[in-house]
């Protein structure tokens with residue numbers, strides 16, 4: 001049994017991570033702002049009341065996790081806001097940067113004492129953070145924040161290599177969650193998370209620092 005911490009655990013992809021990891025017998029620590037009935041029903045350890053951009057909440061979380069070894073941390077919480085040039089909104093861009101790029105890196109830095117040789121970090125990024133793959137433009141805040149997260153992930157992979165902590169940048173595919181208004185073209189959270197967990201299980205020091213689609217394809221930066 002491994003211990004997994006999951007952020008953004010109350011709905012969407014994070015909720016499904018909790019479900020599948022718990023079902024296969026792993027210990028799950030579910031971090032969220034407000035627990036949902038669906039999350040409470042799973043029966044995992046809940047750490048609610050955590051706004052990931054608030055220093056005081058992070059301090060609180062660290063105290064609750066003091067002495068808790070973590071085999072894997074899934075930095076899943078994120079936001080998507082619609083930014084076009086025509087409705088340029090600096091506040092929105094900064095908000096997405098703070099939640100999608102800064103908060104995960106700050107949490108990893110804070111959780112270093114809980115990680116050991118063999119621990120894994122899974123950063124939930126997006127193909128929309130691939131510069132090579134950008135053929136449709138727009139979405140400035142989301143795209144820029146995920147590029148920044150990708151770069152943070154590469155640096156983490158280098159800096160944590162001496163401690164034998166592996167890092168994966170993971171794109172879940174287009175997934176039917178509230179983030180994309182449950183777009184029917186998306187795959188189910190069940191299917192996406194099955195692939196994502198396979199990627200985390202397969203992650204090794206040899207593959208650390210790579211950018212993967214949930215389906216196992218390597219993605220371009």
Ligand SMILES: NC(=O)c1ccc[n+]([C@@H]2O[C@H](COP(=O)([O-])OP(=O)(O)OC[C@H]3O[C@@H](n4cnc5c(N)ncnc54)[C@H](OP(=O)(O)O)[C@@H]3O)[C@@H](O)[C@H]2O)c1
Nearest residue numbers: 008012013033051052076077078124126174175177178179
């Ligand atoms: N769905 C897709 O097609 C897709 C594609 C590519 C990448 N992704 C990435 O996959 C991850 C999960 O996305 P999803 O589709 O599951 O989205 P979602 O259904 O919108 O869920 C987002 C989660 O993040 C949490 N969150 C947002 N801001 C937070 C904050 N400041 N502090 C704490 N928690 C916060 C939300 O909590 P609240 O309920 O409290 O708001 C919620 O649990 C994201 O990083 C997203 O960028 C998704």
